[in-house]
Amino acid sequence: MAWAKQGHEAAFRELVRRYERPVFSLLYRMVRDRALAEDLAQETFIKVLNGIKSYKPEFKFSSWIFKIANNAAIDHLRRKSLDTLSLDGSPTAQTPEQMHATALQLGDRGASPLQEVENRELGTAIERAIARLRPEYRSCIMLRHVEGYSYEEIAATLELPLGTVKTYIHRARNELRGYLEDRKDETGPRAAP
């Protein structure tokens, strides 16, 4: 960090190398679009590296970068009104036809190579369940269980009260359990007549 603060290019590159996967993974799961997640990750790193002189060492560097990444994702989702990215269709859909027309189609024939990669990477049951969570639940649950952050670190990173973070994570896990168990009920072996 000290080298990066002095503007050493190699140190900047090392920071990108070290954090590109965690930051990209968080953003990818937030927006579920590889190209867009990469744009937001670039935006995050550029903001961090151009502002490195304002970095305060008493704050964990990874927390700083996750905070900027999460803000970028939330801002994007708000701008695009994708608050709840539903696999079942737009949250504003009023009829089954509208829901079908706006539903995410995984594994569609004719998908581009990039879409096929996205379908493969984000098509598992747990990833589809995560996609159903509210964005603020999604970022909390990723920081807790993928990055191994403590509740206190998440609260500091996302600038949320500790109680709110705990509530978000508990509700998120509860919803995930529900989605995963519902899915098992739908796909599980049927009882013999």
Place this chain on the structure above:
Amino acid sequence: MTNLPTHLTTDEIELWAQGLLPAARTMHLADCSLCRVEADRERKVILELVQLPRFAPAAGFADRVMAQVRMPTPSGNFQP
């Protein structure tokens, strides 16, 4: 009269799922089927979450970032 220990809290269940719950509280699970069922369900979802992979951006990501970063000079100014 039996003095039943209190049920595990959500925080304690998370600690148990991570193998971090003190033995004294873990013992409660042996006697309480309610907590055991809840703890098993919670552990399953936590296990799925901690096994999630990290994804990598496309090759050349660092180069694309560095091309847009202003490198400061030793005097503290930024290179154009």
